[in-house]
Amino acid sequence: MDKTQNNKAWFLVLPVLVVVAFSAILPLMTVVNYAVNDTFGNNEFFWQGLVWFEEMVTSSRLHEALGRQILFSAIILAIEVPLGIYIALNMPKKGFWASVCLVLMALPLLIPFNVVGTIWQIFGRVDIGLLGHYLAELGFDYNYVSDPIDAWITVIVMDVWHWTSLVALLCYAGLQSIPNAYYQAARVDQASRWAVFRYIELPKMAGVLLIAVLLRFMDSFMIYTEPFVVTGGGPGNSTTFLSIDLVKMAIGQFDLGPAAAFSIMYFLVILLVSWVFYTVMTNLDKEEGK
Amino acid sequence: MRLRGSAFVMTLYLLFLLVPIYWLVNMSFKTNTEITSTFTLFPANFTIQNYVTILTDPSWYMGYVNSIIYVTMNVVISLTVALPAAYAFSRYSFMGDKHLFFWLLTNRMAPPAVFALPFFQLYSSVGLFDTHIAVALAHCLFNVPLAVWILEGFMRGVPKEIDETAYIDGYSFPKFFVKIFMPLIASGIGVAAFFCFMFSWVELLLSRTLTSVNAKPIAATMTRTVSASGMDWGVLAAAGVLTIIPGALVIYFVRNYIAKGFALGRV
Numbered sequence: 327m328d329k330t331q332n333n334k335a336w337f338l339v340l341p342v343l344v345v346v347a348f349s350a351i352l353p354l355m356t357v358v359n360y361a362v363n364d365t366f367g368n369n370e371f372f373w374q375g376l377v378w379f380e381e382m383v384t385s386s387r388l389h390e391a392l393g394r395q396i397l398f399s400a401i402i403l404a405i406e407v408p409l410g411i412y413i414a415l416n417m418p419k420k421g422f423w424a425s426v427c428l429v430l431m432a433l434p435l436l437i438p439f440n441v442v443g444t445i446w447q448i449f450g451r452v453d454i455g456l457l458g459h460y461l462a463e464l465g466f467d468y469n470y471v472s473d474p475i476d477a478w479i480t481v482i483v484m485d486v487w488h489w490t491s492l493v494a495l496l497c498y499a500g501l502q503s504i505p506n507a508y509y510q511a512a513r514v515d516q517a518s519r520w521a522v523f524r525y526i527e528l529p530k531m532a533g534v535l536l537i538a539v540l541l542r543f544m545d546s547f548m549i550y551t552e553p554f555v556v557t558g559g560g561p562g563n564s565t566t567f568l569s570i571d572l573v574k575m576a577i578g579q580f581d582l583g584p585a586a587a588f589s590i591m592y593f594l595v596i597l598l599v600s601w602v603f604y605t606v607m608t609n610l611d612k613e614e615g616k
Numbered sequence: 617m618r619l620r621g622s623a624f625v626m627t628l629y630l631l632f633l634l635v636p637i638y639w640l641v642n643m644s645f646k647t648n649t650e651i652t653s654t655f656t657l658f659p660a661n662f663t664i665q666n667y668v669t670i671l672t673d674p675s676w677y678m679g680y681v682n683s684i685i686y687v688t689m690n691v692v693i694s695l696t697v698a699l700p701a702a703y704a705f706s707r708y709s710f711m712g713d714k715h716l717f718f719w720l721l722t723n724r725m726a727p728p729a730v731f732a733l734p735f736f737q738l739y740s741s742v743g744l745f746d747t748h749i750a751v752a753l754a755h756c757l758f759n760v761p762l763a764v765w766i767l768e769g770f771m772r773g774v775p776k777e778i779d780e781t782a783y784i785d786g787y788s789f790p791k792f793f794v795k796i797f798m799p800l801i802a803s804g805i806g807v808a809a810f811f812c813f814m815f816s817w818v819e820l821l822l823s824r825t826l827t828s829v830n831a832k833p834i835a836a837t838m839t840r841t842v843s844a845s846g847m848d849w850g851v852l853a854a855a856g857v858l859t860i861i862p863g864a865l866v867i868y869f870v871r872n873y874i875a876k877g878f879a880l881g882r883v
Contacts, residue, residue, distance in 0.1 A: 331710070454849065596727065
């Protein structure tokens with residue numbers, strides 16, 4: 327759509343700007359302030375320059391957390407995106423059962439994060455959990471409290487349980503917008519199931535799929551509550567992701583300087599990736615518009 | 617044949633979603649001794665004592681009230697500021713609009729962990745600590761950009777001729793916006809409200825950091841009670857079940873919008 331050039335539109339944007347500035351820019355400036363100063367309380371600050379940044383860039387603790395974080399996000403995306411598409415393709419198109427599926431699938435999305443953690447905690451425990459109990463009975467040596475591999479599996483399965491529905495719902499919406507004529511044309515051409523998926527459904531889903539990937543990437547990259555409730559970052563440090571490490575550092579140990587430097591770099595990484603996604607997305611929009 | 621295959625896949629997936637929830641509900645109807653001493657698939661001594669504990673103790677049920685208050689405030693604030701802005705983004709091009717839009721989106725991407733401590737200090741210094749409005753404003757950080765994003769997608773679908781016709785008919789901008797434009801994107805507003813509700817309702821880190829007593833959300837009440845009194849599994853499970861109910865109700869009411877809304881808009 328052609329847009330009118332009108333700088334007065336700024337007035338319409340102003341309320342958003344004020345609200346977001348209050349809740350984003352002010353706190354961010356505080357973080358920057360902490361990142362370049364040392365403080366012993368009482369609002370006394372001593373200029374440190376980039377010392378904290380250097381400390382953080384070379385800290386093995388940060389590297390390990392970052393490595394775990396990237397691995398986690400990669401696994402999550404690799405499981406949830408294909409599974410979400412697959413589920414969306416299998417959902418009933420309309421009628422009573424479609425509503426039932428929609429409501430039940432949206433259910434995990436609206437459970438508070440820590441309750442998700444609680445659910446999986448009591449589901450997985452060997453002594454009182456359904457899953458833990460049966461795995462133990464089948465002879466698996468499953469214990470997410472002491473075994474790092476089991477802890478990882480639990481956290482990943484929990485995330486798949488929690489968020490695959492979002493991907494599926496988005497893809498489902500994309501599928502719904504495909505006119506029936508496309509399928510009829512495919513049938514006339516005797517296209518195979520795979521061809522229908524590859525040349526009709528996938529391109530039509532591309533837009534929403536990108537949003538799904540973006541949302542899932544961002545949210546998995548800042549995951550905090552669920553693994554914190556279930557494993558507390560343990561055993562050892564095996565499930566300590568970036569956010570958990572950051573909160574430990576800032577609120578647990580009160581190392582404000584390093585934590586702030588950490589925050590800024592963390593934010594920059596997310597920003598960079600998001601910018602890439604955003605550029606791809608807007609280009610895709612333009613192509614569709616042509 | 618294909619239909620039955622789909623049904624099978626869906627059944628399997630829904631089972632995977634529902635079994636953990638079933639276990640929570642199951643446990644909420646058991647006594648603590650039954651939970652820890654025996655392993656039963658159904659509650660042997662069916663009890664509603666856990667729910668009674670929650671619904672008669674103000675320190676528990678006020679958590680729900682607090683959560684609902686700040687979530688509602690957040691949805692109202694987010695939509696009020698996001699509507700005009702989304703209109704501006706969808707209709708006009710102005711200096712710096714693309715950069716502004718991206719900057720807004722980056723706030724949706726900001727890790728709450730980064731903001732937790734500065735928020736705490738900011739709201740303490742202006743005397744808003746432990747109030748509902750503080751949490752509502754803090755959640756605006758990610759909900760306002762999201763609402764702008766969703767609404768802009770919907771508004772782009774409304775032809776511009778409608779605006780122009782309304783102006784020719786002598787509508788002022790505010791009157792046009794409320795009387796004509798908002799009803800046209802009602803489903804978009806519904807979807808945006810749904811997402812704001814959802815993200816504000818499920819968020820824990822910020823709401824826990826910004827409250828201590830008066831505005832403490834239910835999610836934080838749960839974590840604290842667990843650490844204070846050992847493991848009262850039954851009550852914990854019952855509290856969990858009660859946090860699922862508002863979400864389930866909201867989904868039930870917007871179920872027809874979700875599919876439609878997802879398809880029209882961007883999210």
